[in-house]
Amino acid sequence: MPTALITGITGQDGLYLAELLLAKGYDVHGVIRGQNNPRRELVERLVPDVRLHNGDLTDLSSLMRALRESQPDEVYNLGAVSFVAYSWENAFVTSDVTAIGVLNLLEAVRLHCGDDPSSVRFYQASSSEMFGKVQETPQRESTLLWPRSPYGVSKVYGHYMTINYRESYGMHASSGILFNHESPRRGEEFVTRKVSKAVAAIKLGMQDELVMGNLDARRDWGFAGDYVDAMWRMLQQPEADDYVIATGETHTIEELVRVAFAHVGIDDWKRYVRQDPAFMRPAEVDELIGDASKAREVLGWEPTVRFEELVAMMVDADVAALKAGW
Structure with missing residues (x-):
């Protein structure tokens, strides 16, 4: 062992x-x-x-x-x-x-x-x-x-x-x-979990808005x-x-927000989102996208969960958690 x-x-x-x-x-x-x-x-x-x-x-x-x-x-x-x-x-x-x-x-x-x-x-x-x-x-x-x-x-x-x-x-x-x-276990201070939990709370009528910083940054x-x-x-x-x-795909934070809201049946997401300069980074990293060719070739590794599946997984987990606590 x-x-x-x-x-x-x-x-x-x-x-x-x-x-x-x-x-x-x-x-x-x-x-x-x-x-x-x-x-x-x-x-x-x-x-x-x-x-x-x-x-x-x-x-x-x-x-x-x-x-x-x-x-x-x-x-x-x-x-x-x-x-x-x-x-x-x-x-x-x-x-x-x-x-x-x-x-x-x-x-x-x-x-x-x-x-x-x-x-x-x-x-x-x-x-x-x-x-x-x-x-x-x-x-x-x-x-x-x-x-x-x-x-x-x-x-x-x-x-x-x-x-x-x-x-x-x-x-x-x-x-x-x-x-x-990311995952449903991500800390609530991270943007993905902040979004998934807020969307779940808005869907359940427990929260009115989602306050964000830069929506244009792109991440893998x-x-x-x-x-x-x-x-x-x-x-x-x-x-x-x-x-x-890495996955080799990049998405904006705005895409993250839109996909999360769409998953709970809310298409007019902009009415719930407000930007606040307090959440902007002093020095922003605009775009990150990785080339995992070496990992594929040497390790035989491939990602199995796509972006939309990941967002849905996180939102569903937060909806379930909030319902259980509610």
């Missing part, structure tokens, strides 16, 4: 990945920050077979302890301060966790492995936000990185540090450059459940490498 250790297990990716690995027969462990973490109960309910360890990406000793207690074959670093808008307000915290936290975990794994640096396989969750002011369309593994937020800059640091540990120490360390991936949106499969596939390869994971 292989063993895996996941940081960021309380997030949507961590939960989907834990489910995937458990289904494959893994012994799954998760690092969770704080004994009173409000999402611990969610993890224990959805993936009760996961063994949890208290730890923090900013605390090297806690990571060493989690590695010693779990003895993993694979480590997936999904932990981060991942809300882009938050990163401008809290650049130091974002950098400590999302950038230096990667270094801490890489170093912990290196020390844990001792004389056999590739004995534990390492996955780093890189991000399409690293491309920022895009220099090439679509974006691929070789595209110049030009981040436009403290979050993006932090992800670039972690990405290159992962490459450096692979090249310097011979670690089996891979990065997945994941484009936007996929399903988180598909993307964690790509993570696992990377660590099954004989050689570590970096891969773009």
Whole structure:
């Protein structure tokens, strides 16, 4: 039975990945920050077979302890301060966790492995936000990185540090450059979930309007459940490498809003939507679209959920949740 250790297990990716690995027969462990973490109960309910360890990406000793207690074959670093808008307000915290936290975990794994640096396989969750002011369309593994937020800059640091540990120490360390991936488990602060929940509430008469920022930004949106499969596939390869994971399709935020409203039978969506400059980014990333050719060819990976299906899935889940709570 292989063993895996996941940081960021309380997030949507961590939960989907834990489910995937458990289904494959893994012994799954998760690092969770704080004994009173409000999402611990969610993890224990959805993936009760996961063994949890208290730890923090900013605390090297806690990571060493989690590695010693779990003895993993694979480590997936999904932990981060991942809300882009938050990163401008809290650049130091974002950098400590999302950038230096990667270094801490890489170093912990290196020390844990001792004389056999590739004995534990390492996955780093890189991000399409690293491309920022895009220099090439679509974006691929070789595209110049030009981040436009403290979050993006932090992800670039972690990405290159992962490459450096692979090249310097011979670690089996891979990065997945994941484009936007969503699900009903997405946090409500993210635009996709903000839209799906608001549309559900408006349909049920519980909310009057949806307040948005930039509706013209274009994103490559996929399903988180598909993307964690790509993570696992990377660590099954004989050689570590970096891969773009994306659908290759791009949609505007306005399309997201329109499709969500249409799914609940509301065609005149504009009467419910108001734009507010307070929700505009200081430095916007206008368009992201990924070229996942390498992942298709090497990993045999393909997305299975289309954009319209993803939006419908999220809206339906929020309608059901609001009805249950109502």
